[in-house]
Amino acid sequence: MATLRQKAQAKDTLKACILEYQTWDAEYCKSALLSLQRPAPQPEPSPILVEDGSLGDSGSDTGEFICTEFEEETGVSITTGTAESFDVYVSAEFLRHPGYDSCTPAARNIMVGDDSDYMPFMPFADDPTFGWKAYSNEYKYLAWQVYRPDPDLEIVAIEAIQRLTIGGGMDPSVIDAMGLFPARPKPTSTPAITRLTRLAARRDFPTPLPPGWTHSLRYSTPYSDAGPSAVFQSHLDSFCHNPSCLTGYCTVHLGCIPEPVPVVPSVTLEALSLSAEKICGAGCFLTPTLITETEWTEEDEELLRTVLTHSPDALPCDLATICRRPCFEVYKRQGKYLESLKSSKDRAARRRIDKRSGMIFSDYDANTFKPSPAAIPAPATRSPAASATNTTLTAHITVDAITSVYASGRGAAVLRRPDKRSAIRSVVRALLLCASAIPVCALDSVAVPCSCGEDEDTGDRESPPSTLKGSCSNMMILRGVPKKTRVRRGKWGLGLFISEDANPGDLVSEYIGELIYDDTVQARDHISRHKGRTYLFQLNSKLSIDSGFVGNEARFINHDPKHFNTQASILMVSGEHRIGFFATKHIPEGSEILINYGPEFFKEQNPPGVSSASGGSTSVTTPKRMGNAMGKEVKRVVEDADVSYEPSPDSGQSTSQESKAD
Numbered sequence: 039m040a041t042l043r044q045k046a047q048a049k050d051t052l053k054a055c056i057l058e059y060q061t062w063d064a065e066y067c068k069s070a071l072l073s074l075q076r077p078a079p080q081p082e083p084s085p086i087l088v089e090d091g092s093l094g095d096s097g098s099d100t101g102e103f104i105c106t107e108f109e110e111e112t113g114v115s116i117t118t119g120t121a122e123s124f125d126v127y128v129s130a131e132f133l134r135h136p137g138y139d140s141c142t143p144a145a146r147n148i149m150v151g152d153d154s155d156y157m158p159f160m161p162f163a164d165d166p167t168f169g170w171k172a173y174s175n176e177y178k179y180l181a182w183q184v185y186r187p188d189p190d191l192e193i194v195a196i197e198a199i200q201r202l203t204i205g206g207g208m209d210p211s212v213i214d215a216m217g218l219f220p221a222r223p224k225p226t227s228t229p230a231i232t233r234l235t236r237l238a239a240r241r242d243f244p245t246p247l248p249p250g251w252t253h254s255l256r257y258s259t260p261y262s263d264a265g266p267s268a269v270f271q272s273h274l275d276s277f278c279h280n281p282s283c284l285t286g287y288c289t290v291h292l293g294c295i296p297e298p299v300p301v302v303p304s305v306t307l308e309a310l311s312l313s314a315e316k317i318c319g320a321g322c323f324l325t326p327t328l329i330t331e332t333e334w335t336e337e338d339e340e341l342l343r344t345v346l347t348h349s350p351d352a353l354p355c356d357l358a359t360i361c362r363r364p365c366f367e368v369y370k371r372q373g374k375y376l377e378s379l380k381s382s383k384d385r386a387a388r389r390r391i392d393k394r395s396g397m398i399f400s401d402y403d404a405n406t407f408k409p410s411p412a413a414i415p416a417p418a419t420r421s422p423a424a425s426a427t428n429t430t431l432t433a434h435i436t437v438d439a440i441t442s443v444y445a446s447g448r449g450a451a452v453l454r455r456p457d458k459r460s461a462i463r464s465v466v467r468a469l470l471l472c473a474s475a476i477p478v479c480a481l482d483s484v485a486v487p488c489s490c491g492e493d494e495d496t497g498d499r500e501s502p503p504s505t506l507k508g509s510c511s512n513m514m515i516l517r518g519v520p521k522k523t524r525v526r527r528g529k530w531g532l533g534l535f536i537s538e539d540a541n542p543g544d545l546v547s548e549y550i551g552e553l554i555y556d557d558t559v560q561a562r563d564h565i566s567r568h569k570g571r572t573y574l575f576q577l578n579s580k581l582s583i584d585s586g587f588v589g590n591e592a593r594f595i596n597h598d599p600k601h602f603n604t605q606a607s608i609l610m611v612s613g614e615h616r617i618g619f620f621a622t623k624h625i626p627e628g629s630e631i632l633i634n635y636g637p638e639f640f641k642e643q644n645p646p647g648v649s650s651a652s653g654g655s656t657s658v659t660t661p662k663r664m665g666n667a668m669g670k671e672v673k674r675v676v677e678d679a680d681v682s683y684e685p686s687p688d689s690g691q692s693t694s695q696e697s698k699a700d
């Protein structure tokens with residue numbers, strides 16, 4: 039129980055923090071606004087005075103102006119005469135720009151699945167022509183019915199809690215008991231401990247802890263008991279494990295992170311010293327001097343060992359930065375480490391590095407490898423997409439998948455450790471997402487190189503797409519750099535224009551947005567129809583990409599069924615759905631990029647002028663989207679390869695959009 043004095047202390051502290059925050063906020067907003075200020079406009083030039091003293095105007099109905107010219111300095115009239123009026127044609131560049139829909143820029147598709155079942159806001163709330171009733175039927179709650187913490191209030195409260203605990207020595211449970219702070223308990227947390235107190239205890243807590251801190255919430259550094267290997271593993275969790283993925287923190291591939299694989303060195307110590315270009319500083323191994331060696335703790339040694347296990351070819355100078363030890367000391371230990379590996383007899387038997395691709399393979403023999411279905415942890419496998427929809431893959435799918443990996447002859451390479459859930463998870467995911475569709479690239483998400491002609495590639499991910507011509511479009515989109523483009527007024531609102539020539543087959547752009555399921559497509563369609571513009575692109579019968587809220591410049595590509603110069607290809611790249619726009623002909627610089635949206639796009643489904651969301655109708659219409667029921671317009675490399683929906687029990691198979699449309 040809090041005493042009266044404690045309550046007063048807490049109240050005063052909170053009040054002080056709120057006041058401080060308000061003062062700061064006012065200042066911050068002022069300076070932010072000032073930074074956005076534009077220079078004051080220049081005064082307008084004085085209007086031309088015509089002879090009769092009135093301001094310049096059309097002198098008569100004949101289309102003539104009376105013009106008087108004045109000397110600039112004295113203001114004395116020099117000439118007076120008449121001039122004919124003429125129409126001014128404003129070039130398209132200077133016409134008023136069409137309304138711009140704001141959109142959060144993204145470089146990668148974001149898996150959203152379904153919007154939450156509450157409406158984040160009511161768009162067009164002030165527009166009586168928007169059928170909000172039909173739209174709101176799509177959601178269970180309005181946003182304000184759902185608790186959402188105010189981050190500003192949270193910060194203020196956290197600061198106050200920290201002052202009370204660290205500065206005032208108050209126990210967090212006493213603070214919780216007061217109920218003064220605007221936090222609600224997290225449903226899963228201990229009811230007595232509010233979410234805020236939890237947050238406050240974890241944030242930037244100073245070490246050593248303040249005296250007398252005995253509460254169970256006591257802060258400890260995340261890796262206090264862990265050695266470097268555990269730290270390394272935990273860091274890995276934040277990065278994409280997929281060797282083909284170019285994104286560090288990847289929303290698509292997180293969720294099935296395999297254990298880091300030890301790497302065998304491919305260079306000798308001597309070669310390393312030759313490859314160092316410059317001396318990294320005092321104590322560099324290139325200029326060994328007689329400096330007294332520093333003390334290495336067991337933890338320092340382990341850190342170096344851990345780094346070397348995964349990166350044995352690293353230069354001592356780089357390792358020195360990581361380990362924060364003199365370079366020549368690191369070099370000495372690196373030498374010992376490499377030496378110890380040489381003597382390890384079973385090294386070659388355990389693993390080898392595929393020199394061609396630089397990827398790591400286990401040494402299971404592909405021809406003799408037999409997966410044991412019994413050893414497979416039954417429904418432990420879930421693709422990230424599946425977990426997004428709470429759909430569990432069944433055990434028999436898992437077994438089928440493993441067996442197909444085996445059949446493809448790559449099982450050995452993939453299943454480095456068949457008893458490991460992460461490996462199996464990767465396999466199932468890769469299999470179900472990719473293998474049926476594009477066998478050649480199916481397994482690149484699990485460290486197996488694509489054999490579609492790219493193997494000779496140097497592995498330089500920056501290499502321009504032109505070097506990949508005529509080969510796998512998966513690789514083009516994976517490694518390719520799209521063409522430079524500009525958004526400007528097109529024939530239909532804004533359009534996308536190419537800023538450099540493209541040749542047939544070149545990757546021009548990628549369509550990026552949120553990956554959403556059909557229910558959400560349906561919900562969002564109300565808005566698209568009301569605006570009269572849609573940014574939806576259908577991938578298959580379950581998934582569409584919406585670039586209405588999040589996307590890139592490809593959302594501005596307009597439709598022209600006759601003069602299109604690009605074609606969309608729906609690809610499955612490393613287990614990800616991606617849409618590439620590839621040139622179908624030579625596209626000279628400056629041309630508008632056009633595709634054929636497909637025959638369904640402009641078909642009117644409702645009486646003209648009536649949007650599906652108006653009039654309170656709840657009838658479901660086929661959403662307008664590019665790629666809808668298209669035939670040749672979109673090259674479908676993958677048909678319904680996503681596994682995020684379980685096959686319907688009666689059909690046993692998911693229906694393709696084409697057959698659905700038929």
Ligand SMILES: C[S@@+](CC[C@H](N)C(=O)[O-])C[C@H]1O[C@@H](n2cnc3c(N)ncnc32)[C@H](O)[C@@H]1O
Pocket residue numbers: 136528530531532533570571572573574593594595596597598
């Ligand atoms: C993907 S957006 C293209 C960018 C759009 N022009 C803009 O300004 O944001 C698709 C929308 O552009 C318009 N559009 C594109 N091509 C068109 C065409 N050939 N005829 C009429 N409208 C078109 C339609 O409003 C369509 O819903």
